[in-house]
Amino acid sequence: MFTTYNRFPFVGKRFFIFHKGASMNVTQMHRARKGEITEAMQTVAASEQLEPEFVRSEVARGRMVITANINHKNLVPMGIGINARCKVNANIGNSKLSSGCREELEKLHMAIRYGADTVMDLSTGEDINRIRTAIIENSPVPIGTVPMYQAVEEVEDPLDLSARKILDVIEEQARQGVDYMTVHCGILRRHIPMAIGRTTGIVSRGGSLMAQWMQKHQKENPIFDHYDELLEICKAYDVTLSLGDSLRPGCLADASDEAQLSELEVLGQLCKRAWEQDVQVMIEGPGHVPIDQIEFNVRKQQELCHEAPFYVLGPLVTDIAPGYDHITGAIGGALAAYYGVSMLCYVTPKEHLGLPNAEDVRNGIIAFKIAAHSANIARKFPGVRDRDDEMSRARFAFDWQKQFALSLDPERARQYRMESMPEELRNDCSTEHCSMCGPKFCSMNISHQIMNADAANAAK
Structure with a gap:
């Protein structure tokens, strides 16, 4: 969930009330x-x-x-x-x-x-x-x-x-x-x-x-x-x-x-x-x-x-x-x-x-x-899964910057990604794989190839 404390400013009247016996009710x-x-x-x-x-x-x-x-x-x-x-x-x-x-x-x-x-x-x-x-x-x-x-x-x-x-x-x-x-x-x-x-x-x-x-x-x-x-x-x-x-x-x-x-x-x-x-x-x-x-x-x-x-x-x-x-x-x-x-x-x-x-x-x-x-x-609260679905699309698109932005802890996600990559690729957010699978075994990369091949066959 995104933090919402800066989205809805509240400017209600606020003042001090000193409790003396029975109080007025402001709840x-x-x-x-x-x-x-x-x-x-x-x-x-x-x-x-x-x-x-x-x-x-x-x-x-x-x-x-x-x-x-x-x-x-x-x-x-x-x-x-x-x-x-x-x-x-x-x-x-x-x-x-x-x-x-x-x-x-x-x-x-x-x-x-x-x-x-x-x-x-x-x-x-x-x-x-x-x-x-x-x-x-x-x-x-x-x-x-x-x-x-x-x-x-x-x-x-x-x-x-x-x-x-x-x-x-x-x-x-x-x-x-x-x-x-x-x-x-x-x-x-x-x-x-x-x-x-x-x-x-x-x-x-x-x-x-x-x-x-x-x-x-x-x-x-x-x-x-x-x-x-x-x-x-x-x-x-x-x-x-x-x-x-x-x-x-x-x-x-x-x-x-x-x-x-x-x-x-x-x-x-x-x-x-x-x-x-x-x-x-x-x-x-x-x-x-x-x-x-x-x-x-x-x-x-x-x-x-x-x-x-x-x-x-x-x-x-x-x-x-x-x-x-x-x-x-x-x-x-x-x-x-x-x-x-x-x-x-x-x-x-x-x-x-x-x-x-x-x-x-x-x-x-x-x-x-x-x-x-x-x-x-x-519990299916309105809109609560939207961020998860957006994250899934970003993962499949290898959009690393968007994945970081959507994370509950963007700094930790970025840190782990950078630390796990070879030094020459640490600041490269265009790679279509992570260090766990590498370019040869990335299932999402392979899925893209399957989908592209399927689309090409359908166009023939």
């Missing part, structure tokens, strides 16, 4: 339910080759979200939902051990260059606010965060967190222009015993912190208890909630277990409560899932969460490929997208091993763009 869902087709909806309709009224109806129903904070000034809106092309998110962000603002902006530019539809800033180290501000100012694609990470950084002990602190951080990020936020409000006290016997326990960072807090204080999840206040902030800035799966499986052995599905049921209930306030919602999903359980997981989410957009990490279909988990994740992602997942969160080769660098971001995005695009072809 795309609220406006859609009033019958309004917004500029953002028109942009999404043009990008997806859909009718604007259909986009409006999907947003009103909750089956599509347009993640567009009113304070993200240079954003080009895009739609996430089952009736839109499957999107790909790229995670970036620093840690206490590695990376700063310059490195994170490099990752952002790399992500956008290779087609990330959204980017999440998962910074947990120094200068979180400065890094996030720079990312938002430089990003035409939606930006997501996990507010819990910043809240934890701002207290001495994570167990000292309060609902007020978390909500203050959420509102601060909303004012900055964050378009969607992962919130861990579906994990409840009753779920913790379900996770204790798991092979890998609770692998969500935010989920594990929340579980530890509940266990220490013997109180319910504070964001669950203060959910209505969270919704007020979302209404004021049009922040889309990405309801986090704190109990997602971290290995195949834990997939589709009681803990995961019990939390999913709560997320479905929270989704309905958000919709009652016209707040947009996505639901996050696993994780590590065997191939034979992927369809079940997608169908279960659609059932329990009322067809709200499903946003999954991977899923990874095997646990034994550290260093190659962008591949194991893309395999699961292609299947998940085919069954109806709306957005895939990429996995890089560094998953489980370390903080990804810019090259890891590149490899992760390309792997998951392949997965999403393959599913979009199978």
Whole structure:
């Protein structure tokens, strides 16, 4: 798929709203339910080759979200939902051990260059606010965060967190222009015993912190208890909630277990409560899932969460490929997208091993763009295969420059072509063969000869 962020400029009115008690409602869902087709909806309709009224109806129903904070000034809106092309998110962000603002902006530019539809800033180290501000100012694609990470950084002990602190951080990020936020409000006290016997326990960072807090204080999840206040902030800035799966499986052995599905049921209930306030919602999903359980997981989410957009990490279909988990994740992602997942969160080769660098971001995005695009072809979205057909014609015509231009990663395609050719032919894009077959065994060259001979015989 071609990147579309520079094709549909959005010039909607954007301004700051400071949350004081009950807020005015500026969400795309609220406006859609009033019958309004917004500029953002028109942009999404043009990008997806859909009718604007259909986009409006999907947003009103909750089956599509347009993640567009009113304070993200240079954003080009895009739609996430089952009736839109499957999107790909790229995670970036620093840690206490590695990376700063310059490195994170490099990752952002790399992500956008290779087609990330959204980017999440998962910074947990120094200068979180400065890094996030720079990312938002430089990003035409939606930006997501996990507010819990910043809240934890701002207290001495994570167990000292309060609902007020978390909500203050959420509102601060909303004012900055964050378009969607992962919130861990579906994990409840009753779920913790379900996770204790798991092979890998609770692998969500935010989920594990929340579980530890509940266990220490013997109180319910504070964001669950203060959910209505969270919704007020979302209404004021049009922040889309990405309801986090704190109990997602971290290995195949834990997939589709009681803990995961019990939390999913709560997320479905929270989704309905958000919709009652016209707040947009996505639901996050696993994780590590065997191939034979992927369809079940997608169908279960659609059932329990009322067809709200499903946003999954991977899923990874095997646990034994550290260093190659962008591949194991893309395999699961292609299947998940085919069954109806709306957005895939990429996995890089560094998953489980370390903080990804810019090259890891590149490899992760390309792997998951392949997965999403393959599913979009199978689901027969309008025009989605046109680029593949054009590539096939360019291959048969030995039009190397056009093949490079149509590639998901033109630089890599050009590099591999040049490196594999003899030195005297490296810059020659007129050759009618590659280095694998050479001129004598090129099947397409032979096919041209067959067709030319056939045409000559027919002309006699």
